[in-house]
Amino acid sequence: MKKPKIWNNKHLLGLKKLSADELTCIFDTAENYVKYAGGTGQKTDDLKGKLVVNLFFEDSTRTRSSFAIAASRLGADVIELTAKASSLSKGETLRDTARNLEAMGIDMVVIRHSAGGAPYLLSQNIEASILNAGDGYHEHPTQALLDIFTIRQLRGSLEGLKVAIVGDIAHSRVARSNIWALNTLGAKVFVVGPPTLMPSAVNKLPVTVCHDFDSIISEMDVFNMLRVQSERIKSQVFPSTREYSRIFGLTNNRMKRAKKDVIVMHPGPINRGVEIDSDVADGPNSTILKQVTNGVAIRMAVMALCDSVK
Amino acid sequence: MKKPKIWNNKHLLGLKKLSADELTCIFDTAENYVKYAGGTGQKTDDLKGKLVVNLFFEDSTRTRSSFAIAASRLGADVIELTAKASSLSKGETLRDTARNLEAMGIDMVVIRHSAGGAPYLLSQNIEASILNAGDGYHEHPTQALLDIFTIRQLRGSLEGLKVAIVGDIAHSRVARSNIWALNTLGAKVFVVGPPTLMPSAVNKLPVTVCHDFDSIISEMDVFNMLRVQSERIKSQVFPSTREYSRIFGLTNNRMKRAKKDVIVMHPGPINRGVEIDSDVADGPNSTILKQVTNGVAIRMAVMALCDSVK
Amino acid sequence: MKKPKIWNNKHLLGLKKLSADELTCIFDTAENYVKYAGGTGQKTDDLKGKLVVNLFFEDSTRTRSSFAIAASRLGADVIELTAKASSLSKGETLRDTARNLEAMGIDMVVIRHSAGGAPYLLSQNIEASILNAGDGYHEHPTQALLDIFTIRQLRGSLEGLKVAIVGDIAHSRVARSNIWALNTLGAKVFVVGPPTLMPSAVNKLPVTVCHDFDSIISEMDVFNMLRVQSERIKSQVFPSTREYSRIFGLTNNRMKRAKKDVIVMHPGPINRGVEIDSDVADGPNSTILKQVTNGVAIRMAVMALCDSVK
Numbered sequence: 001m002k003k004p005k006i007w008n009n010k011h012l013l014g015l016k017k018l019s020a021d022e023l024t025c026i027f028d029t030a031e032n033y034v035k036y037a038g039g040t041g042q043k044t045d046d047l048k049g050k051l052v053v054n055l056f057f058e059d060s061t062r063t064r065s066s067f068a069i070a071a072s073r074l075g076a077d078v079i080e081l082t083a084k085a086s087s088l089s090k091g092e093t094l095r096d097t098a099r100n101l102e103a104m105g106i107d108m109v110v111i112r113h114s115a116g117g118a119p120y121l122l123s124q125n126i127e128a129s130i131l132n133a134g135d136g137y138h139e140h141p142t143q144a145l146l147d148i149f150t151i152r153q154l155r156g157s158l159e160g161l162k163v164a165i166v167g168d169i170a171h172s173r174v175a176r177s178n179i180w181a182l183n184t185l186g187a188k189v190f191v192v193g194p195p196t197l198m199p200s201a202v203n204k205l206p207v208t209v210c211h212d213f214d215s216i217i218s219e220m221d222v223f224n225m226l227r228v229q230s231e232r233i234k235s236q237v238f239p240s241t242r243e244y245s246r247i248f249g250l251t252n253n254r255m256k257r258a259k260k261d262v263i264v265m266h267p268g269p270i271n272r273g274v275e276i277d278s279d280v281a282d283g284p285n286s287t288i289l290k291q292v293t294n295g296v297a298i299r300m301a302v303m304a305l306c307d308s309v310k
Numbered sequence: 311m312k313k314p315k316i317w318n319n320k321h322l323l324g325l326k327k328l329s330a331d332e333l334t335c336i337f338d339t340a341e342n343y344v345k346y347a348g349g350t351g352q353k354t355d356d357l358k359g360k361l362v363v364n365l366f367f368e369d370s371t372r373t374r375s376s377f378a379i380a381a382s383r384l385g386a387d388v389i390e391l392t393a394k395a396s397s398l399s400k401g402e403t404l405r406d407t408a409r410n411l412e413a414m415g416i417d418m419v420v421i422r423h424s425a426g427g428a429p430y431l432l433s434q435n436i437e438a439s440i441l442n443a444g445d446g447y448h449e450h451p452t453q454a455l456l457d458i459f460t461i462r463q464l465r466g467s468l469e470g471l472k473v474a475i476v477g478d479i480a481h482s483r484v485a486r487s488n489i490w491a492l493n494t495l496g497a498k499v500f501v502v503g504p505p506t507l508m509p510s511a512v513n514k515l516p517v518t519v520c521h522d523f524d525s526i527i528s529e530m531d532v533f534n535m536l537r538v539q540s541e542r543i544k545s546q547v548f549p550s551t552r553e554y555s556r557i558f559g560l561t562n563n564r565m566k567r568a569k570k571d572v573i574v575m576h577p578g579p580i581n582r583g584v585e586i587d588s589d590v591a592d593g594p595n596s597t598i599l600k601q602v603t604n605g606v607a608i609r610m611a612v613m614a615l616c617d618s619v620k
Numbered sequence: 621m622k623k624p625k626i627w628n629n630k631h632l633l634g635l636k637k638l639s640a641d642e643l644t645c646i647f648d649t650a651e652n653y654v655k656y657a658g659g660t661g662q663k664t665d666d667l668k669g670k671l672v673v674n675l676f677f678e679d680s681t682r683t684r685s686s687f688a689i690a691a692s693r694l695g696a697d698v699i700e701l702t703a704k705a706s707s708l709s710k711g712e713t714l715r716d717t718a719r720n721l722e723a724m725g726i727d728m729v730v731i732r733h734s735a736g737g738a739p740y741l742l743s744q745n746i747e748a749s750i751l752n753a754g755d756g757y758h759e760h761p762t763q764a765l766l767d768i769f770t771i772r773q774l775r776g777s778l779e780g781l782k783v784a785i786v787g788d789i790a791h792s793r794v795a796r797s798n799i800w801a802l803n804t805l806g807a808k809v810f811v812v813g814p815p816t817l818m819p820s821a822v823n824k825l826p827v828t829v830c831h832d833f834d835s836i837i838s839e840m841d842v843f844n845m846l847r848v849q850s851e852r853i854k855s856q857v858f859p860s861t862r863e864y865s866r867i868f869g870l871t872n873n874r875m876k877r878a879k880k881d882v883i884v885m886h887p888g889p890i891n892r893g894v895e896i897d898s899d900v901a902d903g904p905n906s907t908i909l910k911q912v913t914n915g916v917a918i919r920m921a922v923m924a925l926c927d928s929v930k
Contacts, residue, residue, distance in 0.1 A: 038415050041359035049661035069414050072387045077692045092889035103912035104689050105658050269402035292413035348725050351669035379724050382697045579712035602723035
């Protein structure tokens with residue numbers, strides 16, 4: 001792909017520093033790739049002959065598969081590496097693992113890691129493009145991009161939209177990436193959840209904090225319902241999943257008081273009956289599966305753009 | 311591939327409901343693919359650009375590899391997913407996992423699952439083709455197809471042939487799929503094994519039940535020797551592997567009383583010296599490796615046929 | 621690829637029996653592939669349509685990835701199998717696993733196994749090419765080839781060079797493969813390490829044994845620093861990693877007394893500060909990453925050559 005004038009990022013580490021023009025460039029590129037993301041059997045040659053490594057230090061189905069499919073649709077070859085099978089279990093540093101991969105001729109590393117900043121560290125040490133597929137509680141840029149791309153498809157613009165991100169904000173890299181990019185694009189972000197699941201420095205984020213979901217429900221344009229990690233529930237941060245659902249779940253009852261055309265999003269995998277009712281997840285306002293399809297298009301766009309800089 | 315007139319199945323869930331014409335259509339298609347299954351370096355473009363997911367909830371070498379190779383020979387791209395790495399370990403439902411894969415643009419899902427009926431459940435919920443690679447004790451259609459295809463290659467027709475399926479009938483999905491299709495094609499099926507390893511409703515199956523292998527050995531045209539699961543032996547269903555071999559094993563001695571041209575089959579992996587003697591497994595009547603080669607051809611055929619319906 | 625006149629080996633099991641001409645043939649072939657090993661996005665069709673199985677019974681990142689990348693650069697399709705997922709866990713013999721893979725149309729098996737001789741055993745039983753990716757303490761031919769290829773690139777010839785292999789010689793298949801080929805090509809090999817880490821029959825190897833690294837340091841042309849397995853340290857063969865580093869590590873201090881243009885090699889993964897100081901590993905004499913790049917070229921060469929014999 002020819003490098004767009006506005007795009008000069010070899011890596012995609014996070015959305016915090018991307019400008020509105022850069023975000024728009026990603027979305028415009030993704031728009032062209034949507035037709036390849038829907039299973040028509042079409043492929044492009046935009047990354048033909050390139051080698052992409054999927055380096056996942058945390059388990060993942062959808063993100064890993066989505067990147068693999070995106071690479072494959074672009075004509076690239078994919079090498080799958082998991083933490084357990086990697087040399088890191090032999091005590092090698094992350095930097096050495098990365099430099100070794102690069103020496104084998106890798107063009108791009110997709111990395112998921114439990115440590116925030118691991119993708120940045122890599123990008124300082126190797127020439128290959130680094131794509132962050134989720135690092136600790138820091139960022140998960142492609143997930144937020146696909147969320148926002150989906151809103152843009154339905155509304156044209158993010159300007160002035162009210163977006164509620166509901167759930168465990170403290171431990172969510174998806175929330176963080178969404179917050180940065182939504183703000184950059186002019187949306188107004190509400191974070192909703194119990195005080196125990198808010199980050200300690202939440203007042204420094206460009207968001208409105210809300211502990212009472214019902215008080216804002218009728219004015220939101222978008223609900224982005226985060227997955228409740230059962231570990232959190234068990235750790236007594238919250239008394240029970242039933243209690244959680246009653247107070248912060250997107251139930252059928254709550255939907256009755258929401259805007260008719262409210263957009264219902266979820267990054268998956270869904271806990272049906274906990275953070276979202278089954279009927280709502282499968283209902284007409286839900287974009288959950290559309291998000292998944294857009295995820296392939298967004299990842300194709302990000303790969304092609306980062307590759308174009310070299 | 312152009313859809314044959316007789317073929318209208320988008321999925322392959324089992325053989326019970328397939329007609330003789332449909333089975334013959336699979337075999338005729340596989341005949342054309344045999345030349346790609348033998349390692350000549352040739353590939354076709356019949357599934358070019360299509361995405362196949364190998365979704366295995368039980369470990370498998372040969373079936374998983376065979377499907378992956380078949381897809382690759384057809385020019386498709388393959389995404390490998392295992393249960394442990396999948397979102398199912400995060401509590402997602404099978405239906406949600408499948409719908410997510412489909413939203414990523416998957417054209418075909420090859421699924422192995424410990425629950426009988428899991429492939430059917432999937433087929434009710436997604437548009438992609440579902441190929442059953444073994445579900446519980448229910449069916450394992452491609453294994454039976456490759457078994458019967460191998461017999462057809464050697465004898466031309468199944469009509470009137472006497473086929474003994476020997477071993478743990480109760481827990482064998484391979485046996486079930488063979489029973490249905492062999493009957494449809496006019497063969498006469500004998501199931502041989504101890505009463506403890508017969509299904510409770512065996513009298514409702516279109517088979518002759520036999521507990522004395524020696525009494526029928528000289529009149530059979532085919533022996534299909536099932537693998538003895540060591541778990542069964544340990545669970546006291548059978549006293550010892552030696553005892554099993556003595557009563558139900560295909561030994562050198564038993565082969566002396568069999569028809570000269572009897573066909574010796576085994577779905578693998580073999581327990582040498584238990585259900586089959588080493589000399590017999592490697593002997594001139596054995597089609598064990600031929601079955602493996604035919605497995606690739608059969609899977610290519612099934613993939614191409616199911617894809618042709620869309 | 622057209623078979624070179626000198627090359628008649630369908631398998632690569634070890635370097636012990638390869639002649640200088642055969643080794644040179646591999647290096648000359650690899651020279652042509654170096655341009656594909658560096659990440660330029662170029663691929664060849666030399667193994668187009670061929671099926672390569674990566675059959676690893678021991679974990680590995682770099683060797684497994686390097687073979688997968690080499691196969692991919694040659695246009696081949698790769699099937700990844702691991703021991704745990706394979707039928708071997710169901711009690712199948714290695715020979716049966718291999719013959720089954722072959723029946724599926726596999727052209728080449730890359731095997732790593734904890735038992736010395738496993739690749740040889742395979743080669744006796746199947747028609748596909750067998751490439752040894754490390755077997756027990758026996759050989760790891762492609763690692764030694766890439767080591768020596770790297771020296772040849774820098775010095776033109778191996779004739780008369782003094783090469784020190786430092787560390788746990790007893791348990792190193794890398795050392796053994798290097799020793800055979802370096803001797804064949806006219807280099808003089810020194811093995812350096814404590815008596816407890818020397819093989820019992822070391823006096824039968826064509827090497828000079830040395831227990832005092834410092835005594836030879838100034839006359840060596842190449843240091844090949846083996847990885848210290850932490851298991852060895854723990855098993856009391858050596859008192860501590862610090863002690864090891866002091867006596868056998870390639871420290872900054874030792875480098876001051878080495879030849880100015882000495883070549884510093886390591887098969888990886890590196891234990892920084894144990895067998896090699898960080899500065900030395902990253903310093904101007906180090907060829908560690910060059911070795912990794914050359915590994916892809918060497919594996920492409922070996923695959924193409926072995927395939928050309930059929």
